[in-house]
Amino acid sequence: MSLRVACGQDAKKISSLRIFMSDLLLPMPRTPMTPDRHREVARDLLAVVLITGLVFILSSAFELRERITELTRPLERYQIDELPLTLGVLALALAWFAWRRWRQATDELALRVEAQQALSQNEARYRTLFMENLAGNALCSRDGTMLLCNPAIARILGLPAPELVTGRNLFDFYADPALADEHRALLRQQGKLDVALLELIAADGAAVKVIARMLVGQESTQGAALQLYVADVSELQLMQRELGDALAENRLLSQKYLLAQEEERRHLARELHDEMGQWLNAIKLDAVSIRKYPTELPREVLDSAQSIIEVSTRVYDVARGLMERLRPVALDELGLADALQHLVAQWRRRNPDVACSLVVDGELSGFGEQTNITVYRVVQECLTNVTRHARASQVRLQIACASDARELSLVVADDGVGIEPSGKKRSGLGLAGLRERVEVLGGRLEVLSPPPHGVEIRVRIPLSDPRS
Numbered sequence: 001m002s003l004r005v006a007c008g009q010d011a012k013k014i015s016s017l018r019i020f021m022s023d024l025l026l027p028m029p030r031t032p033m034t035p036d037r038h039r040e041v042a043r044d045l046l047a048v049v050l051i052t053g054l055v056f057i058l059s060s061a062f063e064l065r066e067r068i069t070e071l072t073r074p075l076e077r078y079q080i081d082e083l084p085l086t087l088g089v090l091a092l093a094l095a096w097f098a099w100r101r102w103r104q105a106t107d108e109l110a111l112r113v114e115a116q117q118a119l120s121q122n123e124a125r126y127r128t129l130f131m132e133n134l135a136g137n138a139l140c141s142r143d144g145t146m147l148l149c150n151p152a153i154a155r156i157l158g159l160p161a162p163e164l165v166t167g168r169n170l171f172d173f174y175a176d177p178a179l180a181d182e183h184r185a186l187l188r189q190q191g192k193l194d195v196a197l198l199e200l201i202a203a204d205g206a207a208v209k210v211i212a213r214m215l216v217g218q219e220s221t222q223g224a225a226l227q228l229y230v231a232d233v234s235e236l237q238l239m240q241r242e243l244g245d246a247l248a249e250n251r252l253l254s255q256k257y258l259l260a261q262e263e264e265r266r267h268l269a270r271e272l273h274d275e276m277g278q279w280l281n282a283i284k285l286d287a288v289s290i291r292k293y294p295t296e297l298p299r300e301v302l303d304s305a306q307s308i309i310e311v312s313t314r315v316y317d318v319a320r321g322l323m324e325r326l327r328p329v330a331l332d333e334l335g336l337a338d339a340l341q342h343l344v345a346q347w348r349r350r351n352p353d354v355a356c357s358l359v360v361d362g363e364l365s366g367f368g369e370q371t372n373i374t375v376y377r378v379v380q381e382c383l384t385n386v387t388r389h390a391r392a393s394q395v396r397l398q399i400a401c402a403s404d405a406r407e408l409s410l411v412v413a414d415d416g417v418g419i420e421p422s423g424k425k426r427s428g429l430g431l432a433g434l435r436e437r438v439e440v441l442g443g444r445l446e447v448l449s450p451p452p453h454g455v456e457i458r459v460r461i462p463l464s465d466p467r468s
Ligand SMILES: Nc1ncnc2c1ncn2[C@@H]1O[C@H](COP(=O)(O)OP(=O)(O)OP(=O)(O)O)[C@@H](O)[C@H]1O
Pocket: 385, 386, 388, 389, 390, 391, 414, 416, 417, 418, 419, 420, 426, 427, 428, 429, 430, 431, 432, 454, 455
């Protein structure tokens, strides 16, 4: 069963280029010892027996041996009379020799038939792979005329059957004829072409996006010089676009959410400061005035007033800490660079055993509000993580942003125990939240933990408006 590829309209023109699967196969030998063969062998054996019998009859009738003996008697000194027996043995030996060769030929034939059958099975398998492949495969002539193709390519090109594809030129389906010329030239030069995205116009006029590989092969297979592999990625492209849109929408939402969160925190910090701070201060002042009361007060009252002063001072400190975490006042008042210095100084005070260095390379000014708060929050969370998880002796903070740079880079590295590479899911939200913040700004956050060198957090944030 050969896979015949019928040609389309221009059958005559391309008939000389048609390829048949059967052409790619070796000729199939006839099966050994068919009934015909058996009859032939029986006939030949009968001929041998008849000839031998005839020779015996003639020899007996004409006393041939006696005559030959009579004739060769003068040559007896040359042992001519021994020839009949020798010739008889030679005949037997030749018969044995022929039988052995026949056996050998039969075995070789059986092997060849076996190999041929395996080849046919393989051919059937490859044909199935070729025909059922979801990607389009085609063999083309050097000028791009498709000679053999599978149904997938017909589907991609909007044709109902592969037979309608053969004879048509691949480059005629290009949406951009200039690109077709370019590809022809490239194939001539380098013999191989991988196209990440190619737009074709199918027979029904639909635009199809494919990835393609073209290989120039040997011209041995009846003019098939070009192999073509294409996969339809139109749907994938569409999905990718939809995914991109969804991602952008998500980013916008996250951005709004983070802005709202920061606004809410700022509001809370202000409330804490203006309301709670004022009231605590008022309580403290009242207690101070009780202690300074001009007339002598009982000892218990003075002690209570003192304890109110201490408690209100402690609560105020806690509230200040809370305010600081909710909204780093220093960021608004001093700017990013000084706010970071302030943050690091506070952290050093709380962690005297860890050496913490902060290197700022460039000017940290002129960024947007969101970039400032993101950088601040990254440093804040990374330092908190070092305190909580790292058991480090050194932390290195490095911020680089040249005046004409298009991005800001930040590295926080410690020499602690590092992050366990175990696959178990972590419940912490700190790093995930940071990543979200950074990605909202179009940046990247990488967490590296090459054992045993602690953790290195690398952040890159693009600056949409590079400062000159
Ligand atoms: N510097 C570090 N050294 C060692 N392990 C770290 C370091 N930073 C983070 N980790 C590990 O990564 C995990 C995730 O950190 P992440 O900040 O996301 O969460 P968390 O700190 O556990 O909780 P939170 O939500 O309060 O931040 C931590 O639980 C810790 O195991």
